[in-house]
Amino acid sequence: MSDKIGIYVCECGPNISSKVDIDRILEELAALEDFKDKELVVKRHKLLCSVAGKAYLEEEIKANELTHLVCAACSPRDHDSTFKEVCKKAGLNPYMYKLVNIREQCAWVISDKEKATDKAIQYIHAGMDRVLYQEPLLEKQLDSNPDVLVIGGGIAGIESALTLAGKNRLVFLVEKSAELGGKSVHFQKLLPRQGINADTINRKIKEVNKNPYIKVFTTTELNKIIGFLGNFEIVLKNNKDNSETELLAGAVVLATGYQNANPQDFKGYKYSKEDDVYTALEIEKMYKETSQISLKSGKAPQQVALVHCVGRKEVGYCSKICCNYLIKISDYLKGISSEIEIIDLYQDMCLPEKEDQEYYEKIAAKGIQSQRITAVKVAGNQLTYTGINGSETTIEPDMIILAPALVPAADNAYFAELLNIELHETGFFQEAHIKINPVSTNTDGVFVVGANRGACGISDAIIQAQAAAGKVLTQLIPGQKIIPEVMVSEILEAYCTGCKNCLDVCVFGAIYFDEERGISVVNEAICRGCGNCVGSCPSGSIRTRHFTNPQIYQEVKEALRKC
Amino acid sequence: MNPSNTVLVIGSGIAGMEASLMLSKAGKKVYLVERLPLIGGNVIKTGESFPNMECSTCLVAPIQQEILQDGNIEVLTVSNITKIDGEAGDFEISIRKRARYVNISACLGCGMCYPVCPVTQPNNWEQNLVEKKAIYVECAGSLPNVPVIDPALCLRLNGSEECNLCMEACMFGAIDFSEKEEILEINAGAIIVAVGFDTIDAREIDNLGYGKYPGVFTAYELERLLASNGPTEGKLRMRDGETKPGKVAIIHCAGREKVGYCSNVCCSYSARHAHFMKEKLPEVEIFDIYSDLCLPDKHYQKLNNNIRKATSKYIYQSDPAKMRIEESDGKLTIHYLNEQEAAVSLEVDMLILTVAIKPAASIEELADLLAIEIDKYGFIKTPATEIGSVRTSRAGIYVSGCAEGPKDIPSSVLQAEAAVAQVMRLLEI
Numbered sequence: 007m008s009d010k011i012g013i014y015v016c017e018c019g020p021n022i023s024s025k026v027d028i029d030r031i032l033e034e035l036a037a038l039e040d041f042k043d044k045e046l047v048v049k050r051h052k053l054l055c056s057v058a059g060k061a062y063l064e065e066e067i068k069a070n071e072l073t074h075l076v077c078a079a080c081s082p083r084d085h086d087s088t089f090k091e092v093c094k095k096a097g098l099n100p101y102m103y104k105l106v107n108i109r110e111q112c113a114w115v116i117s118d119k120e121k122a123t124d125k126a127i128q129y130i131h132a133g134m135d136r137v138l139y140q141e142p143l144l145e146k147q148l149d150s151n152p153d154v155l156v157i158g159g160g161i162a163g164i165e166s167a168l169t170l171a172g173k174n175r176l177v178f179l180v181e182k183s184a185e186l187g188g189k190s191v192h193f194q195k196l197l198p199r200q201g202i203n204a205d206t207i208n209r210k211i212k213e214v215n216k217n218p219y220i221k222v223f224t225t226t227e228l229n230k231i232i233g234f235l236g237n238f239e240i241v242l243k244n245n246k247d248n249s250e251t252e253l254l255a256g257a258v259v260l261a262t263g264y265q266n267a268n269p270q271d272f273k274g275y276k277y278s279k280e281d282d283v284y285t286a287l288e289i290e291k292m293y294k295e296t297s298q299i300s301l302k303s304g305k306a307p308q309q310v311a312l313v314h315c316v317g318r319k320e321v322g323y324c325s326k327i328c329c330n331y332l333i334k335i336s337d338y339l340k341g342i343s344s345e346i347e348i349i350d351l352y353q354d355m356c357l358p359e360k361e362d363q364e365y366y367e368k369i370a371a372k373g374i375q376s377q378r379i380t381a382v383k384v385a386g387n388q389l390t391y392t393g394i395n396g397s398e399t400t401i402e403p404d405m406i407i408l409a410p411a412l413v414p415a416a417d418n419a420y421f422a423e424l425l426n427i428e429l430h431e432t433g434f435f436q437e438a439h440i441k442i443n444p445v446s447t448n449t450d451g452v453f454v455v456g457a458n459r460g461a462c463g464i465s466d467a468i469i470q471a472q473a474a475a476g477k478v479l480t481q482l483i484p485g486q487k488i489i490p491e492v493m494v495s496e497i498l499e500a501y502c503t504g505c506k507n508c509l510d511v512c513v514f515g516a517i518y519f520d521e522e523r524g525i526s527v528v529n530e531a532i533c534r535g536c537g538n539c540v541g542s543c544p545s546g547s548i549r550t551r552h553f554t555n556p557q558i559y560q561e562v563k564e565a566l567r568k569c
Numbered sequence: 570m571n572p573s574n575t576v577l578v579i580g581s582g583i584a585g586m587e588a589s590l591m592l593s594k595a596g597k598k599v600y601l602v603e604r605l606p607l608i609g610g611n612v613i614k615t616g617e618s619f620p621n622m623e624c625s626t627c628l629v630a631p632i633q634q635e636i637l638q639d640g641n642i643e644v645l646t647v648s649n650i651t652k653i654d655g656e657a658g659d660f661e662i663s664i665r666k667r668a669r670y671v672n673i674s675a676c677l678g679c680g681m682c683y684p685v686c687p688v689t690q691p692n693n694w695e696q697n698l699v700e701k702k703a704i705y706v707e708c709a710g711s712l713p714n715v716p717v718i719d720p721a722l723c724l725r726l727n728g729s730e731e732c733n734l735c736m737e738a739c740m741f742g743a744i745d746f747s748e749k750e751e752i753l754e755i756n757a758g759a760i761i762v763a764v765g766f767d768t769i770d771a772r773e774i775d776n777l778g779y780g781k782y783p784g785v786f787t788a789y790e791l792e793r794l795l796a797s798n799g800p801t802e803g804k805l806r807m808r809d810g811e812t813k814p815g816k817v818a819i820i821h822c823a824g825r826e827k828v829g830y831c832s833n834v835c836c837s838y839s840a841r842h843a844h845f846m847k848e849k850l851p852e853v854e855i856f857d858i859y860s861d862l863c864l865p866d867k868h869y870q871k872l873n874n875n876i877r878k879a880t881s882k883y884i885y886q887s888d889p890a891k892m893r894i895e896e897s898d899g900k901l902t903i904h905y906l907n908e909q910e911a912a913v914s915l916e917v918d919m920l921i922l923t924v925a926i927k928p929a930a931s932i933e934e935l936a937d938l939l940a941i942e943i944d945k946y947g948f949i950k951t952p953a954t955e956i957g958s959v960r961t962s963r964a965g966i967y968v969s970g971c972a973e974g975p976k977d978i979p980s981s982v983l984q985a986e987a988a989v990a991q992v993m994r995l996l997e998i
């Protein structure tokens with residue numbers, strides 16, 4: 007079948023027709039010297055995107071048996087998908103069509119009608135040159151596995167597992183320690199907005215254990231994983247008996263948690279085990295286990311200093327939850343004895359949730375001396391703080407409770423490497439987009455939830471866990487195939503020298519090296535067609551479909567001919 | 570219509586859009602109901618978003634376009650819910666679709682109709698900084714890019730004159746004065762409430778001079794002054810539209826005491842505001858007057874540190890209740906207590922109030938209609954016995970975004986995604 011190119015110029019009502027001379031466009035395009043031996047159909051329509059316009063276009067493609075289609079109309083952002091759909095309906099491969107924007111790029115920006123018309127002709131001509139080099143692309147369908155691997159048995163991992171597991175979807179919940187629950191099981195009480203009792207967490211653990219669709223692996227770690235959204239091959243390793251388990255899953259939810267910084271790593275915090283200086287988590291554990299908060303001597307404290315923002319300056323971010331939990335600890339102390347004197351040394355009171363302020367005011371009313379400070383030094387039980395007026399005060403409370411910064415868990419880097427996801431400069435995981443895609447990562451099918459992507463409280467961790475579940479539930483529907491991107495890179499085996507440059511620049515981990523053949527190979531299910539690898543290839547052996555060098559060259563050559 | 574395959578989303582801000590797109594991709598039919606003529610919610614009012622100073626339009630317009638082009642999503646603008654019956658899994662819902670008087674499928678958004686309209690009214694979407702006509706789009710780049718006619722003000726529709734001007738100006742025959750309000754009856758298995766937020770009326774904050782002195786602005790007015798599609802096309806100007814401010818003070822926590830909570834986003838967006846004021850007017854001097862900084866995210870402190878270094882001078886005030894504003898000869902004097910609790914003052918040309926976020930005005934009526942509870946602040950209530958929940962007091966109805974409480978964009982998106990998880994599980998066959 008010989009090439010037959012259809013060129014349809016949209017008037018867009020007066021938007022295009024009043025600003026460019028469409029008759030001249032049709033005339034000049036029909037007479038193009040370099041298309042002399044091609045069959046052209048050059049026509050105009052008053053509104054191609056209208057119902058009538060789409061029906062007209064579909065009929066034209068069929069009646070003229072077009073092999074290529076160029077629409078000269080508006081921005082691809084407005085109607086690229088509209089015309090692609092028309093192509094599909096008319097039986098023309100949608101990758102054999104090109105939309106040229108003569109509205110935003112010509113009609114609306116050039117007041118001189120002649121010049122606007124010249125530019126429109128040039129652009130459409132460029133589009134015609136490009137479309138001739140375009141190739142039909144076919145969508146593929148891949149089977150997908152709806153099951154999910156959840157790594158981390160803390161509150162976020164538990165919530166993800168509970169939200170996901172069902173009769174059509176198994177969840178493999180992997181925890182490296184011997185017990186589920188993470189850090190929150192050590193808390194005696196939760197904040198008011200986090201429910202009325204700490205059993206909430208135990209109840210959820212029980213739910214996990216009795217859910218037939220959740221398989222729990224404790225003292226187990228992720229050893230190997232390869233694959234992509236819908237098809238991950240996983241090897242787990244049990245650290246007790248060194249046994250390995252192989253699994254298949256369609257998605258991975260990382261809920262690996264955080265760690266508390268050691269205050270002694272920060273400047274100004276010098277104390278030993280003998281001193282009555284504690285981290286907030288140590289106090290939580292003590293209170294949970296003994297229902298008391300007592301000194302090393304076994305006596306109840308008379309005067310307690312609470313220190314906020316320990317290490318905040320060094321880590322470079324606010325840990326979000328400390329102000330709130332120190333208020334909760336004040337409440338514990340006042341509950342033990344209203345006589346205990348509490349000195350609360352804060353820098354900024356961060357109370358970001360709607361109920362926080364009221365809670366703060368309620369506890370503060372029980373008698374807390376709040377002191378706004380700019381710096382603090384701890385030496386044993388001696389504490390020196392600088393007030394906002396610059397004056398230094400030294401006190402010697404019998405107990406000091408520190409709120410150290412929440413920092414990334416040590417294994418974040420391991421997981422980042424294993425799953426090819428990025429780390430933020432703080433060492434927490436980096437979101438796919440910090441504003442609009444917060445639990446996704448740059449690897450499709452891998453999600454990050456809870457405090458491994460930044461300090462957060464229990465309610466936030468749970469919402470994030472459900473959010474990742476929402477992503478999985480809408481992306482991996484049992485029995486439904488997944489359709490990967492078709493505009494992806496391919497490597498021409500004959501030209502590949504095996505230099506591996508492309509492996510370094512691929513941010514999606516879509517390229518692997520075939521040692522046997524000594525060449526790089528693109529996994530088309532992972533590739534998103536960004537084209538990084540194309541630019542990095544010294545032998546020119548990589549091309550991105552629909553953005554090949556000849557296609558781009560032909561278009562640019564014509565667009566720039568008169569420049 | 571299969572209710573187990575249909576979801577109603579109320580509100581088309583960032584949370585409502587995210588939920589709609591996810592559900593549509595999973596094959597659900599979505600009715601996205603929006604009371605305004607345009608979709609996008611509050612996020613499209615911002616020129617740029619923190620902390621990366623990305624252009625908000627570039628971030629959100631593709632999402633809006635995707636919504637409008639999605640065959641599974643029926644976008645109902647100028648619409649509201651009027652009745653709901655049934656229960657989780659099968660709600661019967663009545664939706665009132667008011668007349669737009671402009672045919673959405675015929676209109677191209679060329680903008681020829683509104684310049685000829687003889688009637689003007691304040692543009693409340695633009696924080697009343699400019700006027701709009703009786704036929705209008707709220708701002709350049711409104712999506713859908715189709716005007717709407719205000720029937721109370723349109724001379725023809727309110728019966729005062731046989732005015733035909735917009736109809737004559739339209740070359741597509743898109744103006745349709747005969748359009749009638751419709752009542753749509755739908756069945757849906759689940760409902761997501763994502764109606765966003767409003768801010769308190771700054772005039773209610775007695776000591777900060779808003780409404781009394783023209784040099785006092787709200788941060789939401791500033792937002793539109795800094796936006797390239799706003800009334801000044803992104804130029805920082807006083808109310809006359811010409812004078813450049815020399816000194817600007819941002820007052821944090823304006824109205825916090827009144828609402829009783831921290832609005833969560835003001836400290837962060839103020840850093841962005843300072844950044845863009847300085848970028849647009851390099852000679853401007855900026856002060857941030859605050860009591861507590863709330864920067865609860867790994868990204869925000871760094872932004873704040875950078876702004877403090879070169880862009881704005883941060884001043885601590887020890888008692889916000891003691892702040893007073895005076896004006897003489899167009900200059901504003903801020904009297905406040907410093908860190909020594911001594912009375913000091915600062916003279917500026919422009920004052921920006923980071924006014925507190927409050928529940929959306931429509932929320933009470935909507936909650937009544939849906940028979941879901943609101944909390945003491947007026948936001949939609951989630952069960953006290955559940956941690957981190959997007960459930961409301963009625964099964965099958967979920968909440969996300971600022972309808973649940975003040976929060977930033979990522980937190981709104983997270984709740985939307987969490988609500989989608991609940992809906993997907995509820996409607997599993």
